[in-house]
Every structure is written in structure tokens, then in C-alpha cells.
Amino acid sequence: MKKRIPLSTPTMHTEELGFVHEAFDKNWIAPLGFNCDNFETELCAYLGGDLHGLSLCSGTAALHLAMKLAGIQRGDIVLCSDMTFAATVNPVSYEGGVQVFIDSDPETWNMDPVALERAFEKYPQAKVVVLAHLYGTPAKMDEILDICRRHGAVLIEDAAEALSTTYHGQPCGTFGEYNIVSFNGNKIITTSGGGMLLTKRKEDRDLAFKLATQAREPAPWYQHELIGYNYRMSNVVAGIGRGQLLHLEEHREAKTAIFRRYQEGFRDLPVTMNPYEADTRPNFWLSCLLIDEGKGDPMELMDLLAKNNIEARPIWKPMHMQPVFAGHDFITAGERAVNEDIFRRGLCLPSDIKMTVEEQTYVIDLIRSFFQ
Numbered sequence: 366m367k368k369r370i371p372l373s374t375p376t377m378h379t380e381e382l383g384f385v386h387e388a389f390d391k392n393w394i395a396p397l398g399f400n401c402d403n404f405e406t407e408l409c410a411y412l413g414g415d416l417h418g419l420s421l422c423s424g425t426a427a428l429h430l431a432m433k434l435a436g437i438q439r440g441d442i443v444l445c446s447d448m449t450f451a452a453t454v455n456p457v458s459y460e461g462g463v464q465v466f467i468d469s470d471p472e473t474w475n476m477d478p479v480a481l482e483r484a485f486e487k488y489p490q491a492k493v494v495v496l497a498h499l500y501g502t503p504a505k506m507d508e509i510l511d512i513c514r515r516h517g518a519v520l521i522e523d524a525a526e527a528l529s530t531t532y533h534g535q536p537c538g539t540f541g542e543y544n545i546v547s548f549n550g551n552k553i554i555t556t557s558g559g560g561m562l563l564t565k566r567k568e569d570r571d572l573a574f575k576l577a578t579q580a581r582e583p584a585p586w587y588q589h590e591l592i593g594y595n596y597r598m599s600n601v602v603a604g605i606g607r608g609q610l611l612h613l614e615e616h617r618e619a620k621t622a623i624f625r626r627y628q629e630g631f632r633d634l635p636v637t638m639n640p641y642e643a644d645t646r647p648n649f650w651l652s653c654l655l656i657d658e659g660k661g662d663p664m665e666l667m668d669l670l671a672k673n674n675i676e677a678r679p680i681w682k683p684m685h686m687q688p689v690f691a692g693h694d695f696i697t698a699g700e701r702a703v704n705e706d707i708f709r710r711g712l713c714l715p716s717d718i719k720m721t722v723e724e725q726t727y728v729i730d731l732i733r734s735f736f737q
């Protein structure tokens with residue numbers, strides 16, 4: 366096929382430009398302004414929790430501020446999701462914390478509560494847990510929250526991939542003391558680049574705001590008592606986000622339809638799709654498959670797709686396997702590392718919502734031919 370089928374790219378509508386135009390018309394281009402304020406209010410209203418939003422230049426910046434709010438100090442042990450994008454865990458290092466990686470369970474591909482409990486037995490001093498919801502599938506939140514509560518630990522929830530996902534009816538991004546979402550270009554909605562910090566307490570939002578705007582003290586001159594950052598989102602970019610938010614549910618429905626078509630198309634193949642628990646509603650940001658043991662190499666399948674101008678990607682390489690985190694502890698529930706197995710047998714499939722049914726059928730047929 367001639368046209369490239371990408372993994373996941375931005376899908377724009379018309380309202381985005383309207384909000385951007387408004388910023389131009391009012392000559393309100395510079396950081397902070399009505400689009401940022403409204404974007405925060407609108408996203409918090411969408412999530413429905415009692416939350417305070419702070420729009421920032423990236424999800425990574427939001428995670429960094431979350432680490433600061435959680436009070437991570439040099440040498441502190443932080444219990445982290447292992448199978449995720451590096452941006453989930455890099456900010457722990459910015460603050461001098463030490464990541465201990467927690468294996469996933471096979472039912473959600475997310476942080477395994479059994480492994481987390483074992484980690485707390487080994488590191489009872491740990492006070493912060495950083496959890497990501499992989500590919501928009503929610504983690505086992507009831508169990509994880511219960512463990513955090515029992516050990517007096519604070520939860521930082523990385524819902525960068527899970528905006529519009531719900532767990533037992535509650536949206537991801539509302540479970541932690543500090544939560545983040547991302548509007549990077551490949552996410553379910555985008556601002557071209559950006560993120561939001563969502564805090565339970567207004568004081569935390571206020572402190573994060575100060576840190577994100579160079580930590581200016583209220584004084585006529587530039588007065589500083591803390592080290593600050595330049596992390597705010599621009600008023601122009603926030604306008605794109607406001608327009609995108611109007612289409613979030615529609616994007617989620619399109620992603621879900623893509624997942625279902627793959628599921629149907631692979632019914633008799635030696636593969637399974639990325640799993641999720643009952644009473645959860647993933648946003649299906651990326652559809653992934655897992656090849657049955659010994660039934661094929663996902664890298665060969667990826668090459669076959671690439672030859673046909675179709676973009677697929679390996680599963681996030683687990684953090685405990687990354688050279689930069691060599692020497693960091695990794696805690697599993699049992700003997701085998703679930704994440705190493707998923708990484709070895711899994712593949713992310715094209716999940717772009719502009720992909721037509723015809724194009725997806727072509728992808729499915731190619732994958733079927735691989736297993737013939």
C-alpha cells in the first residue's frame with residue numbers, strides 16, 4: 366500500500382484554531398492567560414474529581430513538579446512502574462531519588478500489587494509510589510491504593526497515556542495525591558506538546574505554579590527563596606488543548622473501535638491483545654498484541670509491516686533493562702519477570718484514529734499472512 370499507516374499522530378478539528386485565534390485577537394500570546402485558565406477548569410470538570418489543574422509545557426515537567434511536591438530527597442527510595450516510558454521515572458533522578466522498579470501483572474501489564482507489597486517489605490522506608498497506566502489500560506487501583514495507604518506512601522499517578530480511561534467508573538488521573546496527563550503529539554489529545562499537573566489540594570497547585578514560573582516571591586523586585594523553573598504552557602498552545610478536549614470522547618471511541626477490529630481479526634491467530642480487567646474502560650491509546658510462546662518473533666512482524674509502510678513499535682523496554690538504570694533493584698511477584706516476557710513477545714500496532722477500516726483490514730491481513 367502506498368500511503369503510510371502511522372502508529373498514532375495528532376488529529377485536529379476546527380475548534381482548536383478558534384481558541385488560538387482568540388489568543389491572537391486579544392494579543393494574549395505570552396504564557397498564562399485565559400486559554401490556560403479555561404483549559405485547566407475544563408479538564409478538571411471533565412475528570413469530575415475535586416482537582417486543581419496546572420497547565421505546563423510537558424507531562425515530564427508535570428511529573429518533575431509532582432516529585433517535588435511529594436518531597437523526594439536525595440537518596441530516597443521511590444517505587445516505580447517498570448514497563449513504561451522513561452519520562453515516568455526520569456524526574457525521580459532530577460530530585461536525587463533512587464528508583465526501585467516494580468514488575469507488572471499479566472492481567473493489566475501494569476504495576477503488580479503483589480510485587481509492590483514485596484517491595485514495601487524490602488524497603489519499608491519508601492514513601493512515594495510512581496505508577497503509570499500502560500497504553501491507556503488502568504492498573505489495579507483498589508489494591509495499589511490499599512497498599513499505599515497501609516504503608517503511608519504517597520501515590521503519583523502518571524496518566525499520560527490514560528486520559529479518558531476509567532477504573533470502576535473513576536477516571537485515571539484522579540487517584541493519586543499528584544497526577545499528570547500529557548498532550549504530547551502522539552497522545553489521545555494533543556496541544557503539540559504540553560502536560561497538566563492535577564493535585565488534590567489547592568496549596569500544592571499554588572506551590573507548583575510558583576515553581577513553574579521561576580519561583581518569584583510576592584515583592585516589587587525579583588525576590589527568590591526557592592529554585593524555580595520555566596515550565597508553564599503558553600496561552601496559544603492551551604487553545605489547541607481546549608479544542609481537542611471537545612473531541613476526547615470521540616477519540617476514545619475511535620481508539621476502542623480500532624482495538625475491537627484487531628481483536629476480531631486475530632480471533633484464530635496465536636496472539637492475544639493487551640489485556641484489561643472487568644469493570645474498567647481503557648482508552649485503548651495503543652492496541653498491542655502478544656504472540657504466543659514460540660509462535661513468531663515480533664521484530665520480524667514489525668519488519669514485515671515496515672516493508673509495507675506500516676508503523677509498529679516494540680513494547681516500552683522495561684526500565685530495569687535500561688543501561689541508564691543498571692544496578693537499580695527490580696522486584697517481581699514470583700520467579701519470572703512478567704515484563705521481560707511481554708517485551709520479548711509484544712508489539713504495538715498502528716492505532717491512529719485517521720486510519721480507515723480499509724487500511725486496518727490491510728494491516729490485519731498482513732499480520733494474518735505472517736502467521737500462515
Ligand SMILES: *Cc1c(COP(=O)(O)O)cnc(C)c1O
Pocket residue numbers: 422423424425426449450452453497523525526547548549558559560
Ligand atoms: C508521553 C509520556 C510521558 C511524557 O509526557 P511528555 O508530555 O512527552 O513530556 C510520561 N509518561 C508516559 C507514560 C508517557 O507515555
